[in-house]
Amino acid sequence: MKIYNTQTASKETFTPLVPGRVGMYVCGVTVYDVCHIGHARSAVVFDVIRRYMQSRGFEVKFVKNFTDIDDKIISRARKENISWDEVARKYTEKYYEDMHKLGVRDADVEPRATGHIKEIIEIVKGLVDKGRAYVVDGDVYFSVENFSGYGKLSGRKLDDMMAGARVEVDERKKNPMDFALWKSSKPGEPAWDSPWGPGRPGWHIECSAMSLKHLGETFDIHAGGADLIFPHHENELAQSESYTGKQFVRYWIHNGFITVDKEKMSKSLGNFFTIEEVLGKFDPETVRLFLLQTHYRSPIEFSNEPIEEAERSLERFYQTIERVDEFLAKPEQAGAEKESGLKESVSSFRVKFGEAMDDDFNTALAIGHVFELVKEINRFLDSKPPRNAANAELAEDAKKAIAESALVLNAFNRTPEEWTRAMLKTKKIEATEPEIEQLIEEREKARDSKDWARADAIRAQLEKSGILLEDKKDGEKKTVWRVKV
């Protein structure tokens, strides 16, 4: 398995610290507002990576934190006129709601910054004792000049950064790049007691404390959005390695952004679409597929069209599964074996899917392979194979191969009926299933008496309300319906 490591800027073969086990820390969200589709991407991508690791037999300890104390939370609380911890609770809940809909599994450990104040103070104290940090008026700053490795994650030099620093220089800092480990609180702000007076943790220190506690001094994977590389992850690395004297993280993984008109989607630009908005128009599986159809490090330009394409892809997929199910439901038939490439396609699919995922989690390629297999299955069924034991086994195996990959992608894993019902809901179809069935029956009668005008009128009527009809030649059902996507 190869992983692109941000720190070395190259793909590396993945070897866990402890054979068979993987420690993985993902930077979650600051719970001060609802999540947008960019947050969804990050969550979905790392969810898939976790699932893939597990499918490869690794025992994964997956930690994802919530930042529940921060300037933005405090200002949000003022704006909403509620307490800061109510803000955190409210948006943590909303986060779970969105992520559960998207099929993102909860982490094994979901620590919160405020639950680790003791550990944070411990580390800050240690850094001060080691001379890696200094105290100024109740604030504690990390001294970047004392850590020779500063910049090694993001690939920048201290001198180059200082040249371009646009930040207002705090005269009390020894170096403009020094950052707060502990911030003294103003009256009325949330505060915890510390050796430096009442205050709260700086942004970066929580992740150092929580990863140390739950994954140890050195762990395998640390992941997050590419915008966290600097300064967040760079600073985490500096703190942690200064404190433990050991390597902090072995593989850094960062996902690319979602863009709107080529620009990064972000709260500050206001060009974002919330998860709730997107899920109001599209099925969660559709959204998941859309997010995974691009490699996780590449940008995704957000627009409806590619999501609609993902929807059509799933429609095609579930129609194929339906065909397989119909084939399997047929009574046993005798018949000579026909030449079929399907058997080979299924086994090569299993290999290629694994290869794609092994190569830096190339879900886009892996999904491409799924659709190659879908085509092969359709081709097989089009060849009208006899429903004998051998062919049934082959069809079952094809379904099984897809189900195996579905475990990793957490897509392609519903039944055609579930998909259709989901589409009725997503497309807000007014007609009920019995109504549709009744019109189909009426149309059947018209067709039997060769009243084509009547038959076509009914078909047109249903299409207007979003239902497409397909007349089948064989099988029990003469006409099937589906939702127009």
Added chain:
RNA sequence: GGCGGCGUACCCAAGUGGUAAGGGAGAGGUCUGCAAAACCUCGAUGCAGCGGUUCAAAUCCGCUCGCCGCCUCCA
């Protein structure tokens, strides 16, 4: 200013040295009462442009053009 990334057919998109996956749209065909779906066929002699390295380059190197990201909170 520093550092980094991207530019592949009408659209989305994979592909880091061996002769361009996959999907959508389009054209023709098989099937159909007609459709739809599915399948078949067609579709970039070329991967922003120019030069170079190599038996071989979308893939490596150099330059140019265009777009974006990080350096400030940010998935």
